[in-house]
Amino acid sequence: MxxxxxxxxxxxxxxxxxxxxxxxxxxxxxxxxxxxxxxxxxxxxxxxxxxxxxxxxxxxxxxxxxxxxxxxxxxxxxxxxxxxxxxxxxxxxxxxxxxxxxxxxxxxxxxxxxxxHPEYPAQSAHIAFVLSVYNEEERFAYVESFCRKLQEYIRTHVIEGSLYLIDDGSGDRTIELIQTLEKDTTLSINRINRDVSPLLNAKELGRNTRKAGTYLEGMKEIEADYFVFVDADDSFFIEDIARMINIVRLGYYDMITGTKDTSAENRPLVRIGLSFCKRLMIKPFLPEGVIDSQTGLKVLNSIAVKRLFPHLKENLGLAVDLEMMYIAKKLRLRVLQLPVACIDREGSHIHVWKDSIRFLKSIADIWRLDRRIR
CATH class of the missing domain: 3.40.50.2300 (Response regulator)
Structure with a gap:
């Protein structure tokens, strides 16, 4: 027994x-x-x-x-x-x-x-882990390491879960590498639900959208009860992801978003200063209790995904995270923000000054296009 x-x-x-x-x-x-x-x-x-x-x-x-x-x-x-x-x-x-x-x-x-028995059919829910990847050939060891950790977590605690690596129009060998990773991944557990996707899926977007398109592709093409949107470079920790999943599955919140502004390691002073200025500017766009929109870790239930998707815009690029928060506020979704540990990896594709200028323009676009949403 x-x-x-x-x-x-x-x-x-x-x-x-x-x-x-x-x-x-x-x-x-x-x-x-x-x-x-x-x-x-x-x-x-x-x-x-x-x-x-x-x-x-x-x-x-x-x-x-x-x-x-x-x-x-x-x-x-x-x-x-x-x-x-x-x-x-x-x-x-x-x-x-x-x-x-x-x-x-x-x-x-x-x-x-x-x-x-997480596979217990009356209780099991499918969780989709959506990872945006872009020009990660030189840093692919981080991507592969993070995928191994997520696979072990799925096998042990989730069962009905899958990884989706969505290539955001890379110009190097990233798509080949994630397709190889997909072929080499086998599912070593017996699932009750035979209709769920394989444990790891490689998808190619075919254009660079600065992450926004990968969010929209995941929301449109994947059927799941819960969605985890997370950066692929192994900068976040499984314990924080598990904690967010455990909370959202209790049903009190539609969306849980992380913030790394006070916890990121190895973060340049320039980015710390810019993050502080951004927080001041975007405060009116955020739900109550949320101070940061740009940390790359979010967990949503399927209802939130279905309500957000029709309003999200691919051309907003990195500002899609802010648009998600603003629309969630307009639609009165239940949002909780948690501090999460994070390591800023070398070789990030964020161009600090150029992307900050784009972000300022995007704030105006979000206000102009989304302020009438009810």
């Missing part, structure tokens, strides 16, 4: 051993939650504390020893665990939030099943 570790203050009086009787239940408490010996064989952990702060502490104590261990967090309407608590939980393993109702104890079983 699959061993399941349970941490509980027993305030909700949940009879775990009776409800999940066909699992090997190991009961613990806050005093031994940090003992790494418990996590050598267990498959998932249930955390049942009334106090949300105790929940976060226990979750992080567990994740310190086993960052990939799936967590089922039990809460209720009176002492609810919110996104502000979930954002503080570390690790890359899946997280599910169960609002406990004693009248529906079997919901506990369903959620355990979905954690232990």
């Amino acid at each position: 699959d061993p399941i570790f349970i941490l509980s203050d027993k305030e909700r009086n949940i009879h775990f051993k009776e409800i999940v009787h066909f699992y090997n239940v190991i009961l613990g408490d806050a005093n031994n939650s940090a003992d790494g010996n418990h996590f050598e064989t267990i498959r998932c952990c249930i955390i049942d504390y009334k106090d949300p702060e105790e929940t976060v502490s226990a979750a992080n104590a567990i994740r310190a020893f086993h960052p990939q261990l799936p967590l089922l967090i039990i809460t209720d309407m009176k002492s609810a665990v919110h996104d502000k608590h979930l954002l503080r939980i570390t690790g890359v393993g899946g997280i599910r939030l169960l609002h406990w109702n004693a009248n529906y104890p079997d919901k506990l079983l369903t959620d355990i099943q979905s954690l232990l």
